[in-house]
Amino acid sequence: MKSLFFTQPFFQKNGKSVALFFLVAIVFWFIFLVIIPQLYMLDLSFRANIPPLERGGPKDFYTLEHYRHFVFGSKTSADAYNFVDLGVFGRTIIVSIFVTIANLAFCYPIAFYIAKIATPSTARLLIVSLIIPFWINELLRSFALRILFANEGVINNVLTGIGILDQGILFITYDVGLYTGLIYAYILLMMFPLYNAIESLDVNQIEAAKDLGSSTFRTHWRVVIPHAKPGIVSGCTMVFMLTVGALATPVVLSSPNTLWFPQLIYQWFNLNDNWSRGSAYSIILLIVSVVFVLTMMRIFKVRIGEIIR
Amino acid sequence: MRSSNTMNFLMGIYILVFFTYLFGPLIIMSFTAFNSAEFPAITPWECFSFRWFNEGKIAYDGQHLAGLFTDWRLHDGLISSLIIGAGVVCLSVPIGMAAAIVLTQVKSQLRDIYYSISIMPVLFPGVIIGISTVVLWDRIAGLGGGGFISDVGRNGIFLTILAQTCFISTYCFLIFVARLQRFDQTQEEAALDLGATQTQVFFKILIPYLAPAIASAAVIAFLASFENYNTTVFSILSDQTLTTVIASKVRLGISPALSALALTIIALTVIAAVTYEVLRRRQERKYIESQEEFVKEKAASSRVNKEYKARLKIPKGIVALILLVIIGSYVATQVVKNDLYGNSCIEAADIIKKSKFLDQLQTLESNQLSDEDLQGGSLGGNQDYGDIFGDPTLFQDFGGFD
């Protein structure tokens, strides 16, 4: 195994005790924390939902029931497809994509400003200001938005108070609060990869482009954005993954009539005590995430190491 | 030049809007912590009060709305969060470090695979990590029969530590990888050549070099653990952490006590950030001074002068601070003058509300569904409320408590 995996003999290189510590730590992490739980969940998602006592008994068999349910709905339902769950699923993905795009659009000017225009001290001040809100719990940040957007919240109170509106707008019911909150929640994870990528661009390149007569827009399109591509891909991937898997923000901000996909998983898992179905839905979410990352890697031709560092 | 001026102007406005978006909600929330009303709001402003930091209040309809200081569930949650955070730091920092060091020794053909496995956990949605940990350990507990294994497998705090370690180790891993990339490997060779054993190299060369990374990994790991909700809400089982308590409170109806909590966290954050910034600047200055002897001879003296000038900017901050104090004290005097602070104000407000209470009660009772769900609920979050999603209509009454 020494020459198979490592550039130098492992135990000799690190000393016996340290090498042993490395091995134990890595095996514990990879095998017991990452791989086995996921595999077990995958296995569970193909099993009938039965009480623990009946495991191994005659009712414990493999089935595609849970995946079937996701697509076609319960056997007793009249609909051909499970419109409710599929709807939640589709909406989650589409909204996540829009949230990602919105984040990119919002962050790009700021990232460019901090990286290339601002003086160092201003840049540092802005960066610190960017970080501070994100040290605060996601739930509490959503809560702050909830105060603003509630039916009798600050915005409605102000608007009706001034007399612009007769009646408050139902921000929460129409999910305005949720979308705002989702954009708010992970904006920093778009900002920093973007900033880092743009920061590494030589200012001379921008000036050279301008000197050659390129318009501002064209300079960005042909020089800055291609250079920042790994950062853009990285930011988009992180934001999409986190948004699609978000639970805290929807818990606080989603309207009563609509669910976010992870909320659906939560329902199956905790409220209906159907762990197998919860697992199956989790696997579906996992597949979405993996497919998204692979697609991004394929389309933009970046390596996984460039996405996450 | 004109066009670039307008561009700069637009940019300035955009930055202003952006940071308003970031900070506006937090600032408004901070103000609501001082409004004595039960519902966190700026308007209508009832009285200026610290009650949400302290005792909370017994509402006019008899509900107890806990304040930050008296809410034992928050305190319990905080304690479990601290325990979990400590556990996660103890596990994920060594794991991340080991994995990052081994990355430098893995053959180049295998490096991509190894790296992919290492960062996989952050690509998994948090809920999935929570669920998979729970299902696996439930099974292990089931197989283990009674006794220790079964206890451990159903211990929410233990499971949460494991589940969070799964992905927080990756954060640590990335921090260590970044630091190790700048490590000069000849240092290790030099130490070996001078007679150190491999183990001595690890403890005397590598660990001191990694010390800053260990510190920042520990801080990041703790913060990530402390803030985590998506994973924790599954793996915590019947226990509670600070975040799950907050979540259940928020779902129940938003209380100004949460604003008070948020404000406390914001204050701590800002203090930490400012301290960090000040320390960093001081260190930088020290470093510059220590280097000046060398720099002097070289032509860079003009640069040094520039840096001195940059330092003179600090008074700007002081001016802003003084301005803030003046405005603050003005507002405070106005508040006291107009009797917006203190018990008399709160009592007056309560009397008005009590008179309206009968109407409110009737509205509440007419809403059957909501009533069922609130059964036995002592509002303010003194009961477990796990099934809030189950009832989509609950939020329709959101904000109706006031």
Add this chain to the structure above:
Amino acid sequence: MSAGVELKDVSVTFGSFFAAKNVNVKIEGGEFFSFLGPSGCGKTTLLRAISGFQDPSEGQVLIDNKDMLGIGPNKRPTSLIFQNLALFPLMTVAENIAFSLEVRGVSKPERMKRAGELLELIALEGQGDKKVHQLSGGQKQRVAIARALAVEPKVLLLDEPLSALDLKLRQRMRTELREIQKRVNITFIYITHDQGEALTMSDRIAVMNEGELEQIGQCDDVYNNPLTPFVATFVGENNPLFGKIKDLSGDEAKIETSDGVFISSIDKSTNLNVGDEAISFVRPESLFMVKDGNDYKNKLSVKIENIEFEGNVKNFYASLYSGSKIKFSVANAIDTSEIEASSQIELCFDTSKSIILPKGALATE
């Protein structure tokens, strides 16, 4: 205290690439020995084989007549000074110097005492509490030497430690290194691509090219009597005159080139025969100008193309009749003011100052 180092048939391969090939060399105890060669010639690989960081694929490394196979770098009686010095930035100067004693469990007062002695040796008394980054380049250099000497090694290995210094400092450090070596009296094995360094400091040098040893010998011997065209052109500068052997007699030979027939000295071991292709090498400083060259056996008429003033010497670049280029230098003390670009002059050289070698690869700049 010093120990000899012997490499027996040492080869180091990385895949199919030979970093070192069949190297045989015996370095005596107490000797200042240099490996000289262009970058990538395998000299660093050899040094790593001696210090124990690289196991030879074949052959043996003997230190003090003991086979070092399987003995790690921390167990060998050698100390290595790295190209980048590899001082520990988080430790003070004294801690750096005493590190080897620390890992051997020597008590702290004793360590500090020894560090103090070594600081004295390198003329940095009382600076032990400084951090490494507070030292100048030359001071760092000396600290690295002191750190390496702290264990009292039998062999000190130096991997181009002067390459990062500026010219003046580099020249001073050469003298200093040589003095330190005499004082501590242990074997120094020095690696460099700078022939000036190698020649000024070493007792003997080994010239390497593409993983193989080209020549081992004393400095003046290697300079005056190179054995291969590579050595002739790598160690110092040399003008090659390509041609064929016309006649052989004793230790002299006639070589016919397109610019005339010359008589140069030849070593018998070259095994050249009449008619073989060969090169006659003449160093720039061995060429001299004459008004009337009839008294000399070897003369060349050249056209000056370019003149370079270097300070102590003046360099002339000229072209021969055949078009090939030649360089010669004249000490500044000699008046050469009448020679200008495009003037036509005659050059001569002594038979004993030129050498005929078989055709082979030259060192490329």
